[in-house]
Amino acid sequence: MNPPPLKRILLVEDDPDIQAVGQLALEVVGGFEIAVCSSGQEALTVAPVFDPELILLDVMMPGLDGPATLRQLRVVAATEHTPVIFLTARSQQHEVNHYIGLGAIDVIAKPFDPMALANLITQIWTAHHG
Amino acid sequence: MADRSFVDQQLQALRLDYLRQLGEKLTALSDGRLALTWLPWEPQRAVDLHRKAHSLAGSGASFGFRELSLNAHQLELALLPLCEQTVMPDAAQLALIDTALEALFGTSRALCVGAGEPCCSPVPFPLRSEGCTKNLVLLNEESSVTSNLDTQLSFFGYSVHTASDPDSLVALVRNVAPVALLLGLARLETVSASLMPLLQEPDRVPIPLIFLSQHTDLEARLKAVRAGGSAFIPSPVEISELVLLLDSLTNVAPPEPYRVLIMDDAILLTRMHTLILRGAGMHVREVYDPAELLPALAEQQPDLVLMDMYLPGCAGHELAALIRQQPAFHGMPIVFLSSETDREIQLAAMEQGGDDFLTKPVSAAHLIAAVKSRVERARVIRGQLNRDSLTGLLSHAATTEQLGRELDRAERYGGTLSVVMIDVDHFKGVNDTYGHVAGDRVLKSLARLLRQQLRSSDVVGRYGGEEFVVLLPQTSGDQALRALDRIRNQFAHIVHYAGEAAFSVTFSAGVSSVPPFGNCNSVLEAADSALYRAKQGGRNCVLLTH
Numbered sequence A: 001m002n003p004p005p006l007k008r009i010l011l012v013e014d015d016p017d018i019q020a021v022g023q024l025a026l027e028v029v030g031g032f033e034i035a036v037c038s039s040g041q042e043a044l045t046v047a048p049v050f051d052p053e054l055i056l057l058d059v060m061m062p063g064l065d066g067p068a069t070l071r072q073l074r075v076v077a078a079t080e081h082t083p084v085i086f087l088t089a090r091s092q093q094h095e096v097n098h099y100i101g102l103g104a105i106d107v108i109a110k111p112f113d114p115m116a117l118a119n120l121i122t123q124i125w126t127a128h129h130g
Numbered sequence B: 001m002a003d004r005s006f007v008d009q010q011l012q013a014l015r016l017d018y019l020r021q022l023g024e025k026l027t028a029l030s031d032g033r034l035a036l037t038w039l040p041w042e043p044q045r046a047v048d049l050h051r052k053a054h055s056l057a058g059s060g061a062s063f064g065f066r067e068l069s070l071n072a073h074q075l076e077l078a079l080l081p082l083c084e085q086t087v088m089p090d091a092a093q094l095a096l097i098d099t100a101l102e103a104l105f106g107t108s109r110a111l112c113v114g115a116g117e118p119c120c121s122p123v124p125f126p127l128r129s130e131g132c133t134k135n136l137v138l139l140n141e142e143s144s145v146t147s148n149l150d151t152q153l154s155f156f157g158y159s160v161h162t163a164s165d166p167d168s169l170v171a172l173v174r175n176v177a178p179v180a181l182l183l184g185l186a187r188l189e190t191v192s193a194s195l196m197p198l199l200q201e202p203d204r205v206p207i208p209l210i211f212l213s214q215h216t217d218l219e220a221r222l223k224a225v226r227a228g229g230s231a232f233i234p235s236p237v238e239i240s241e242l243v244l245l246l247d248s249l250t251n252v253a254p255p256e257p258y259r260v261l262i263m264d265d266a267i268l269l270t271r272m273h274t275l276i277l278r279g280a281g282m283h284v285r286e287v288y289d290p291a292e293l294l295p296a297l298a299e300q301q302p303d304l305v306l307m308d309m310y311l312p313g314c315a316g317h318e319l320a321a322l323i324r325q326q327p328a329f330h331g332m333p334i335v336f337l338s339s340e341t342d343r344e345i346q347l348a349a350m351e352q353g354g355d356d357f358l359t360k361p362v363s364a365a366h367l368i369a370a371v372k373s374r375v376e377r378a379r380v381i382r383g384q385l386n387r388d389s390l391t392g393l394l395s396h397a398a399t400t401e402q403l404g405r406e407l408d409r410a411e412r413y414g415g416t417l418s419v420v421m422i423d424v425d426h427f428k429g430v431n432d433t434y435g436h437v438a439g440d441r442v443l444k445s446l447a448r449l450l451r452q453q454l455r456s457s458d459v460v461g462r463y464g465g466e467e468f469v470v471l472l473p474q475t476s477g478d479q480a481l482r483a484l485d486r487i488r489n490q491f492a493h494i495v496h497y498a499g500e501a502a503f504s505v506t507f508s509a510g511v512s513s514v515p516p517f518g519n520c521n522s523v524l525e526a527a528d529s530a531l532y533r534a535k536q537g538g539r540n541c542v543l544l545t546h
Helices: A016-029 A040-050 A066-075 A093-101 A117-129 B004-038 B043-063 B066-084 B091-115 B149-155 B166-176 B185-199 B218-226 B239-249 B267-279 B290-300 B316-325 B343-351 B364-386 B396-413 B427-434 B436-453 B477-492 B520-536
Strands: A008-012 A033-037 A054-058 A084-088 A106-109 B134-139 B158-162 B180-184 B209-213 B231-234 B259-263 B283-287 B304-308 B334-338 B356-359 B417-424 B459-462 B467-472 B496-498 B501-503 B507-514 B542-544
Touching: A008 A016, A008 A040, A016 A033, A016 A054, A016 A117, A016 B004, A016 B043, A033 A040, A040 A054, A040 A066, A054 A066, A054 A117, A066 A084, A084 A093, A093 A106, A106 A117, B004 B043, B004 B066, B004 B091, B004 B477, B043 B066, B066 B091, B134 B149, B134 B166, B149 B158, B149 B239, B149 B436, B180 B185, B185 B209, B185 B218, B209 B218, B209 B239, B218 B231, B231 B239, B239 B436, B259 B267, B259 B290, B267 B283, B267 B364, B283 B290, B290 B316, B290 B396, B304 B316, B304 B364, B316 B334, B316 B343, B334 B343, B334 B364, B343 B356, B356 B364, B396 B417, B396 B459, B396 B467, B396 B520, B417 B427, B417 B436, B417 B477, B417 B520, B427 B436, B427 B501, B436 B459, B436 B467, B436 B477, B436 B496, B467 B477, B477 B507, B477 B542, B507 B520, B520 B542
Parallel strands: A008 A033, A008 A054, A054 A084, A084 A106, B134 B158, B134 B180, B180 B209, B209 B231, B259 B283, B259 B304, B304 B334, B334 B356, B507 B542
Antiparallel strands: B417 B467, B417 B507, B459 B467, B496 B501
16 A cells, blocks of 8 residues: 655754754655745744644754754644654664654664765655555 | 756755855854853753754754764764763863764765865864873972962862872872872972882883972972982962973973974875874875975974975985075975985985985984974074074064965865954053063963964964964854963963062953955954953953944
């Protein structure tokens, strides 16, 4: 059975460099329609309007960090079930399990390869719906 | 997906942007690191620094700069324990941070050079004192004669480890491997049994022993001599005297680094010679193409030229003759470096204007020794014109000349040149109250402190009686302000002595930059008016021109 189409991705990331290279990786390479938020707070207002199929969420951000943002997203009807992938520099297995335990479908390590990111996300998306 | 070449183009553009912004990020890291130790401790500073390092680590490799990510990750790891710490980081923690930071700077510099991006990575101000902190071990007399000696010595690159009692002295000496031992004369009897054999151990390089004593009579001095002391410093300790003594005992590089120009088309060998000479504290400029020689000479104004005998298009001795034609370089020491073993040819080359001939391969020690002795002699001769005899800094005329050169360089390569004008506060009063000898020592200690705390690319000159000028290439006004303010603070904490009288001295300074100013006169005037405001504002401060 084919997984549902993945068209819109919301990138929540405070580092402008990673925003730039992430945009390249997702929009230009991956062909996705994307929106970028610089903070967890911004994501809470943008997500319900943009209505992404997937949210890419940075863990370490000032203010509302990744996990806190995820908790808040789950409380809002529009984003209660939206799949989330954490972006994190920490990628030891027990840490990955921890983030998944928080409610993410997977974890992607930083720094990521911009040429491979879109593929990786597609694989995760397929596996999640398999 | 968009076609591959478009993607590559976009990625390339992003990479260049990233590199261009790297300089600023590294400056912020460098400033943050400095603030860790010379401001009162706040773990939040470590947290901020950690976040910056984390950001670099998490992005570098995405732009293709894998090494950068790795270096930044090391820095992150080194900073992590400090984020929760309530006490200031210790030397070991700082060493880890500094090593990671230096690696990061090295990698980024290499990246920028590789990408043809000029001046993207600033030269950091000394995180540790030039050439690694030199350790000293101190065992003092009962009545303390040191009064913050360790703090003041640290400004000059010497790290003091104090032994609490004679028993721990030997262990401390073994652990710390000091470059010199400071010993209160009154303590001599208590330690001589254990200490002397240690100092005379056959395998060891002898450690100079410096005696401190309140008694300066003949008997005390004889005692010091008989005990094998290298020097005798009366207390209260006059810091500039002690520093100069330590410098001479520990072969510290002279106040102005030697500048050497190497003219050789053999790239690998030249790089090796460069590394050898840099390791000895010299500033080296490499020229591979004879066409570049004269402009490079004019710009670097080296103390000595190291030249290969055989070069593309012309012979070394022909170039030497060419150099000597110019009145400015008539006395320039030129040393030939060649595998030529034919004595006749060597002699002919010398006749044409060479001063010496070194046969390749030349050992590191030989190279350094040959260069040093030639440069020292040449400097003594030139010294009358170029150097201030008291402080060893550039003279007024030489400083102005150098400013002209730095301005040209800034114009040609871009970047900001900052100029600082320093004036010692109430100097006339110091001379009147404590005497001219004391006044001279104050000036010497300021000169030494400036040299210690600035980079070898910075230019320091004695502009007037109590006036100094500092030129900081590739440095913004803000960076210069911060660096000079830290030095101002250190200088204010130095305790000078004139006999028994203790006193401190401060300075005021004004900072200006090119751009926005565009010529020698205007930038100096601007620095001067900022200096004037600093004086009017109460002195002991550094102000930026507005």
